[in-house]
Amino acid sequence: MERTKARILHVDDHQDTRLMMAALLQDCGYGVLTAGSVAEGLELAREINFDLYILDVRLPGLSGVEVCRELRQRGIEAPVLMLTARGLIEQRVEGLDAGADGGSVGTWTGPRTGSWLASPSGTGATWLDLECTLAQPAMQLALVIEAAPDHSLVPQLVPHLAYRSLQEMIELPIVQKHLGPLLERHRRSIEIMRERADYRDGVIYFDVSDLDLEGYNKFVPYYLHRDATYSVGVSASPARAKISVGTSPWKEASADVNLASLCEKYGGGGHARVAAISLGPGDLVRARQIAQEITTTLRSHSH
Helix, strand or coil: CCCCCCEEEEECCCHHHHHHHHHHHHHCCCEEEEECCHHHHHHHHHHCCCCEEEEECCCCCCCHHHHHHHHHHCCCCCCEEEECCCCCCCCCCCCCCCCCCCCECCCCCCCCCCCCCCCCCCCCCCCCCHHHHCCCHHHHHHHHHHHCCCCCHHHHHHHHHCCCCHHHHHCCHHHHHHHHHHHHHHHHHHHHHHHHCEEECCEEEEECCCCCCCCCCCCHHHHHCCCCCEEEEEEEECCEEEEEEEECCCCCCCCCCCHHHHHHCCCCEECCCEEEEEECCCCHHHHHHHHHHHHHHHHHCCC
């Protein structure tokens, strides 16, 4: 009797990522359905009993963690895998098990970078140790697809998937030229963040404006300081000075704190849990001042 294929649902708002992950998983013998929105994903989950759910952490509307919580509230106990965008693992850390397996495919060390498996309270999702999983060709390829700056990469890779194994895929020069630098950049960003992060009263403040780290992994601060609720960071590029303000995916933030409204006071904006402010490249002093003011405001809410 032929064995029934395991059914997987992948929810991600990036079409390229959905197409590539579907190809990778189908190549491994799985049955895959994809959804480009939270609403579509939850509707499919209502109609079909999947064996595994793969959720992008940063989905529009609800985060992947919040979607996972919704699945658990519906009584769905299948494993949930959190897919992130830019990370690797600094070291192996024992993951927490809250009733389901989960993991980070190439982005952080927690939700996307890393090694520990944080379990958001009540979600049943965990974060797998990527030190082992990133040694696998499929995971290495996923990392490059999500984090490589070359937007023409995916169309170049798709034809190769028709006749190459995954091991052969990661050996392609167009993959190798991105993989090494991405992993090294991630390791470097973890060490820099470890040195510069000032964590107090539930808020992490850091300034990396003197370094080429504008595209740092936004989950690294929460990996290093797992009790933190908010992070405020200053970065810079030739085009701008930027203040990034975020909320840990594993923390229940105060309903009184709306990061978008907070940043709008300084000409920025965003989402209630993630927001930013962009200033001119010559306004770095002002950017640091604003970041400090926002940090002070957020720390006052922890008292």
